[in-house]
Amino acid sequence: VRRTAVGVVGAGPAGLVLANLLLERGIHCVVVEKESRAHCEQRVRAGLLEEPTVSLLDRHGWAGRLRAEGMEHRGTELRYEGRRFRLDYQALVGRTMWVYPQQELVSDLITSFVEGGGEIHFEVPDAAVHDLASDRPRLTFGEEELVCDVVAGCDGFFGISRTAVPSAAQTVFDRHHEFGWVAVLAAVAPSTDEIVYSLGPHGFAGHMLRTPSVSRFYLQCPPGDPIERWSDDRVWSELHLGLATDDGWTLREGPILEKNVVEMRSHVVEPMRFGRFLLAGDAAHIVPPVGAKGMNLAIADACVLFDATCRLLDAGDESGLDAYSATCLERVWRVQDFSMWMAWMLHPLPVDHPDRAYALRRSTAQLRYLETSEAYQRQFAENYVGFPLAVDV
Numbered sequence: 204v205r206r207t208a209v210g211v212v213g214a215g216p217a218g219l220v221l222a223n224l225l226l227e228r229g230i231h232c233v234v235v236e237k238e239s240r241a242h243c244e245q246r247v248r249a250g251l252l253e254e255p256t257v258s259l260l261d262r263h264g265w266a267g268r269l270r271a272e273g274m275e276h277r278g279t280e281l282r283y284e285g286r287r288f289r290l291d292y293q294a295l296v297g298r299t300m301w302v303y304p305q306q307e308l309v310s311d312l313i314t315s316f317v318e319g320g321g322e323i324h325f326e327v328p329d330a331a332v333h334d335l336a337s338d339r340p341r342l343t344f345g346e347e348e349l350v351c352d353v354v355a356g357c358d359g360f361f362g363i364s365r366t367a368v369p370s371a372a373q374t375v376f377d378r379h380h381e382f383g384w385v386a387v388l389a390a391v392a393p394s395t396d397e398i399v400y401s402l403g404p405h406g407f408a409g410h411m412l413r414t415p416s417v418s419r420f421y422l423q424c425p426p427g428d429p430i431e432r433w434s435d436d437r438v439w440s441e442l443h444l445g446l447a448t449d450d451g452w453t454l455r456e457g458p459i460l461e462k463n464v465v466e467m468r469s470h471v472v473e474p475m476r477f478g479r480f481l482l483a484g485d486a487a488h489i490v491p492p493v494g495a496k497g498m499n500l501a502i503a504d505a506c507v508l509f510d511a512t513c514r515l516l517d518a519g520d521e522s523g524l525d526a527y528s529a530t531c532l533e534r535v536w537r538v539q540d541f542s543m544w545m546a547w548m549l550h551p552l553p554v555d556h557p558d559r560a561y562a563l564r565r566s567t568a569q570l571r572y573l574e575t576s577e578a579y580q581r582q583f584a585e586n587y588v589g590f591p592l593a594v595d596v
């Protein structure tokens with residue numbers, strides 16, 4: 204049996220930001236991760252970082268490679284009915300965003316933690332949490348038993364943490380959506396300098412950027428559509444159609460490296476704290492990826508969790524733990540709303556849905572308003588670039 208201040212389950216963005224903050228502050232923590240280090244460093248997922256996330260990484264010296272290899276973005280493009288317009292969020296709210304693949308950020312954070320002497324265990328299949336409501340929650344794995352002051356459940360939507368809290372102590376909000384995404388990664392230089400969100404004749408089509416030679420694309424599909432229905436030829440022809448503009452813009456094609464169907468879901472667990480056990484990131488909430496918010500939200504939670512833990516360990520002050528859930532959930536619900544606002548604007552209902560024609564007209568009206576109203580653009584911009592973090596860390 205060993206003591207540690209904080210047991211961290213999961214080495215995704217939430218767990219790693221928390222662990223690095225703790226290490227920097229001289230607070231002992233142990234991270235346990237189910238997958239191998241190589242797996243974590245190669246898992247392709249998010250890529251758009253809000254300004255508050257980048258500033259945080261900068262302040263702590265974790266943004267070196269991001270600044271050198273990432274791409275700074277000042278605006279985004281929207282398309283509908285063959286038209287296109289640019290939303291210059293830097294001009295609107297004075298802030299920019301960065302594109303940097305999640306796996307690269309995860310890799311940087313693992314390196315920083317390991318080089319700083321942090322303790323992290325990979326390929327741990329059997330992490331379990333115990334005595335969560337007590338002052339000494341425990342984290343066990345293999346032969347190890349860690350008695351902790353706080354346990355942080357940062358193991359994503361499919362980890363053990365989300366379901367470790369007795370269901371009577373939680374309220375779960377869960378909504379499946381009428382659409383999914385075919386997510387495609389292709390070895391081709393981007394055909395755009397900025398992210399493109401398009402409402403095409405068959406629904407949403409998105410062109411995201413990853414690196415100068417790799418691009419990300421998304422296409423709307425029915426939920427649970429088998430990927431076998433999406434041959435490479437079909438993917439490219441739907442992308443050409445969905446992203447087409449009247450002004451002759453062209454899409455470059457390249458070998459498809461990866462494609463899969465992404466389920467769209469909104470999910471929130473309340474509260475995010477149970478005694479000394481705190482949930483952070485996807486373990487507590489999921490948003491449809493259209494607003495590109497999940498990773499940013501996970502990192503924002505980690506900062507609040509860190510602040511609450513410091514107050515507890517420095518002075519026995521539990522006020523941070525008490526406020527943890529409400530503080531995080533304020534941002535979570537803002538992001539839920541913004542992500543769904545974007546999702547409904549850009550994803551028509553299925554062809555056989557009785558409200559499809561109505562919803563499509565409404566989406567078009569929203570896009571037209573967004574194209575022409577600075578007031579509407581400003582609300583988009585302020586949500587998109589991200590609100591300041593709730594704590595100063």
Ligand SMILES: Cc1cc2nc3c(=O)[nH]c(=O)nc-3n(C[C@H](O)[C@H](O)[C@H](O)COP(=O)(O)OP(=O)(O)OC[C@H]3O[C@@H](n4cnc5c(N)ncnc54)[C@H](O)[C@@H]3O)c2cc1C
Binds near residue numbers: 212213251305357496
């Ligand atoms: C296609 C797609 C595109 C996305 N695009 C964006 C975007 O552009 N911007 C954005 O902000 N977000 C985006 N997201 C969401 C983002 O990837 C997640 O919200 C983010 O990874 C959440 O971080 P996390 O640390 O909470 O969880 P995770 O990244 O899921 O990390 C959890 C970790 O816990 C580990 N784990 C799981 N179970 C256990 C266990 N039992 N024991 C120990 N460890 C365990 C996992 O292996 C993993 O390493 C996207 C997601 C998808 C699927």
